[in-house]
Amino acid sequence: MPQLTPLLAPLWFAQLFTGAKSFVDNPLIGSPRLNALGLHATRVRAAHAMTARRRAKLAAPVEAADRAAFDRDGVVEIRDFLPAPTFQALREQLFAYRGPAREMVQGDTITRRLAMDPAARRALPAFERFSRDARWAALARYVAGFDIEPLLYIQSILPQRHSAPPDPQVRFHADTFYPAMKAWLFLEDVPLETGPFAYVKGSHKLTPARLAWEKQRSLSARDGDCRLSARGSLRIDTSELAALELPQPTVFAVPANTLVIADTFGFHARTQASLPATRVEIWAYGRRNPFRPFRGWDVLSLPGIAERRVPLRWWLGDKAEKLMPQPWRPVGLKGPTDD
Numbered sequence: 355m356p357q358l359t360p361l362l363a364p365l366w367f368a369q370l371f372t373g374a375k376s377f378v379d380n381p382l383i384g385s386p387r388l389n390a391l392g393l394h395a396t397r398v399r400a401a402h403a404m405t406a407r408r409r410a411k412l413a414a415p416v417e418a419a420d421r422a423a424f425d426r427d428g429v430v431e432i433r434d435f436l437p438a439p440t441f442q443a444l445r446e447q448l449f450a451y452r453g454p455a456r457e458m459v460q461g462d463t464i465t466r467r468l469a470m471d472p473a474a475r476r477a478l479p480a481f482e483r484f485s486r487d488a489r490w491a492a493l494a495r496y497v498a499g500f501d502i503e504p505l506l507y508i509q510s511i512l513p514q515r516h517s518a519p520p521d522p523q524v525r526f527h528a529d530t531f532y533p534a535m536k537a538w539l540f541l542e543d544v545p546l547e548t549g550p551f552a553y554v555k556g557s558h559k560l561t562p563a564r565l566a567w568e569k570q571r572s573l574s575a576r577d578g579d580c581r582l583s584a585r586g587s588l589r590i591d592t593s594e595l596a597a598l599e600l601p602q603p604t605v606f607a608v609p610a611n612t613l614v615i616a617d618t619f620g621f622h623a624r625t626q627a628s629l630p631a632t633r634v635e636i637w638a639y640g641r642r643n644p645f646r647p648f649r650g651w652d653v654l655s656l657p658g659i660a661e662r663r664v665p666l667r668w669w670l671g672d673k674a675e676k677l678m679p680q681p682w683r684p685v686g687l688k689g690p691t692d693d
């Protein structure tokens with residue numbers, strides 16, 4: 355709507371100082387001319403510099419080995435994360451639980467999420483041991499670069515449920531132009547056939563080669579034929595990794611009770627499942643405006659509020675549906691393994 359342009363210009367400008375990442379929804383962020391002058395590259399550099407400062411202040415409580423692994427690789431894998439009896443109890447409680455679920459279909463794959471809201475927490479008392487775990491809490495905050503309580507869900511990945519092109523998550527990508535945290539505590543073994551998570555170790559680092567790649571991609575991302583790249587999650591082919599001095603991906607085909615936590619500025623993907631499996635996990639997500647100078651404090655992370663954020667977001671999303679169609683559809687009461 356061209357007549358709205360002068361009204362929206364201040365909003366587009368203000369968004370430059372937030373995590374807004376879509377090259378198509380904001381004409382400044384998507385402008386090939388501004389990006390040739392270095393707009394995208396400057397946002398990337400500034401966001402990483404701010405994160406490094408905040409992470410330095412969040413480092414002390416993180417176990418030294420976890421910090422070293424994360425700083426080197428951008429991803430940490432911790433096997434046998436919960437004590438065996440707690441994990442067994444968590445599995446039993448989680449597989450028996452049914453709650454208000456949301457689903458999103460991407461290609462042939464359904465992603466189902468149930469909020470770890472107060473009702474879920476009452477039904478899964480063993481979850482408390484995970485959410486209050488000091489090692490997890492410190493690492494989640496360090497990786498996110500903020501002193502925030504992550505959003506927590508029960509998530510199921512159900513590949514090969516539609517006859518459709520492949521799930522777009524199987525193409526390697528960076529979620530954002532800035533560091534952000536995602537984590538998975540797998541409730542069952544994740545063999546290769548079920549489509550494990552994969553990560554390009556070291557790709558969380560903003561090297562000169564990566565910065566040049568970001569700048570190059572920002573010139574054409576808006577007009578390219580990949581919808582998700584245009585929306586700011588740049589896709590990369592594994593054949594391009596060597597030129598960025600990066601290794602081939604590591605596939606996390608891991609046993610049950612493994613925690614994987616990653617900076618999703620690093621290149622990652624879900625590998626292609628070869629059967630219609632159901633991968634069940636506790637899934638966590640932590641990000642905030644990357645240009646914020648301080649690591650905390652976050653009122654939304656307070657107990658009593660933190661666990662109500664997901665239902666609140668869903669409710670707000672439903673209210674704004676007409677303005678902004680949202681992909682997460684309510685599907686009634688479901689359990690994590692229902693088909």
Ligand SMILES: O=C(O)CCC(=O)C(=O)O
Pocket residue numbers: 511523529536549550551552618622623624625
């Ligand atoms: O579920 C996975 O294994 C990875 C999904 C993914 O690529 C993402 O969350 O961005």
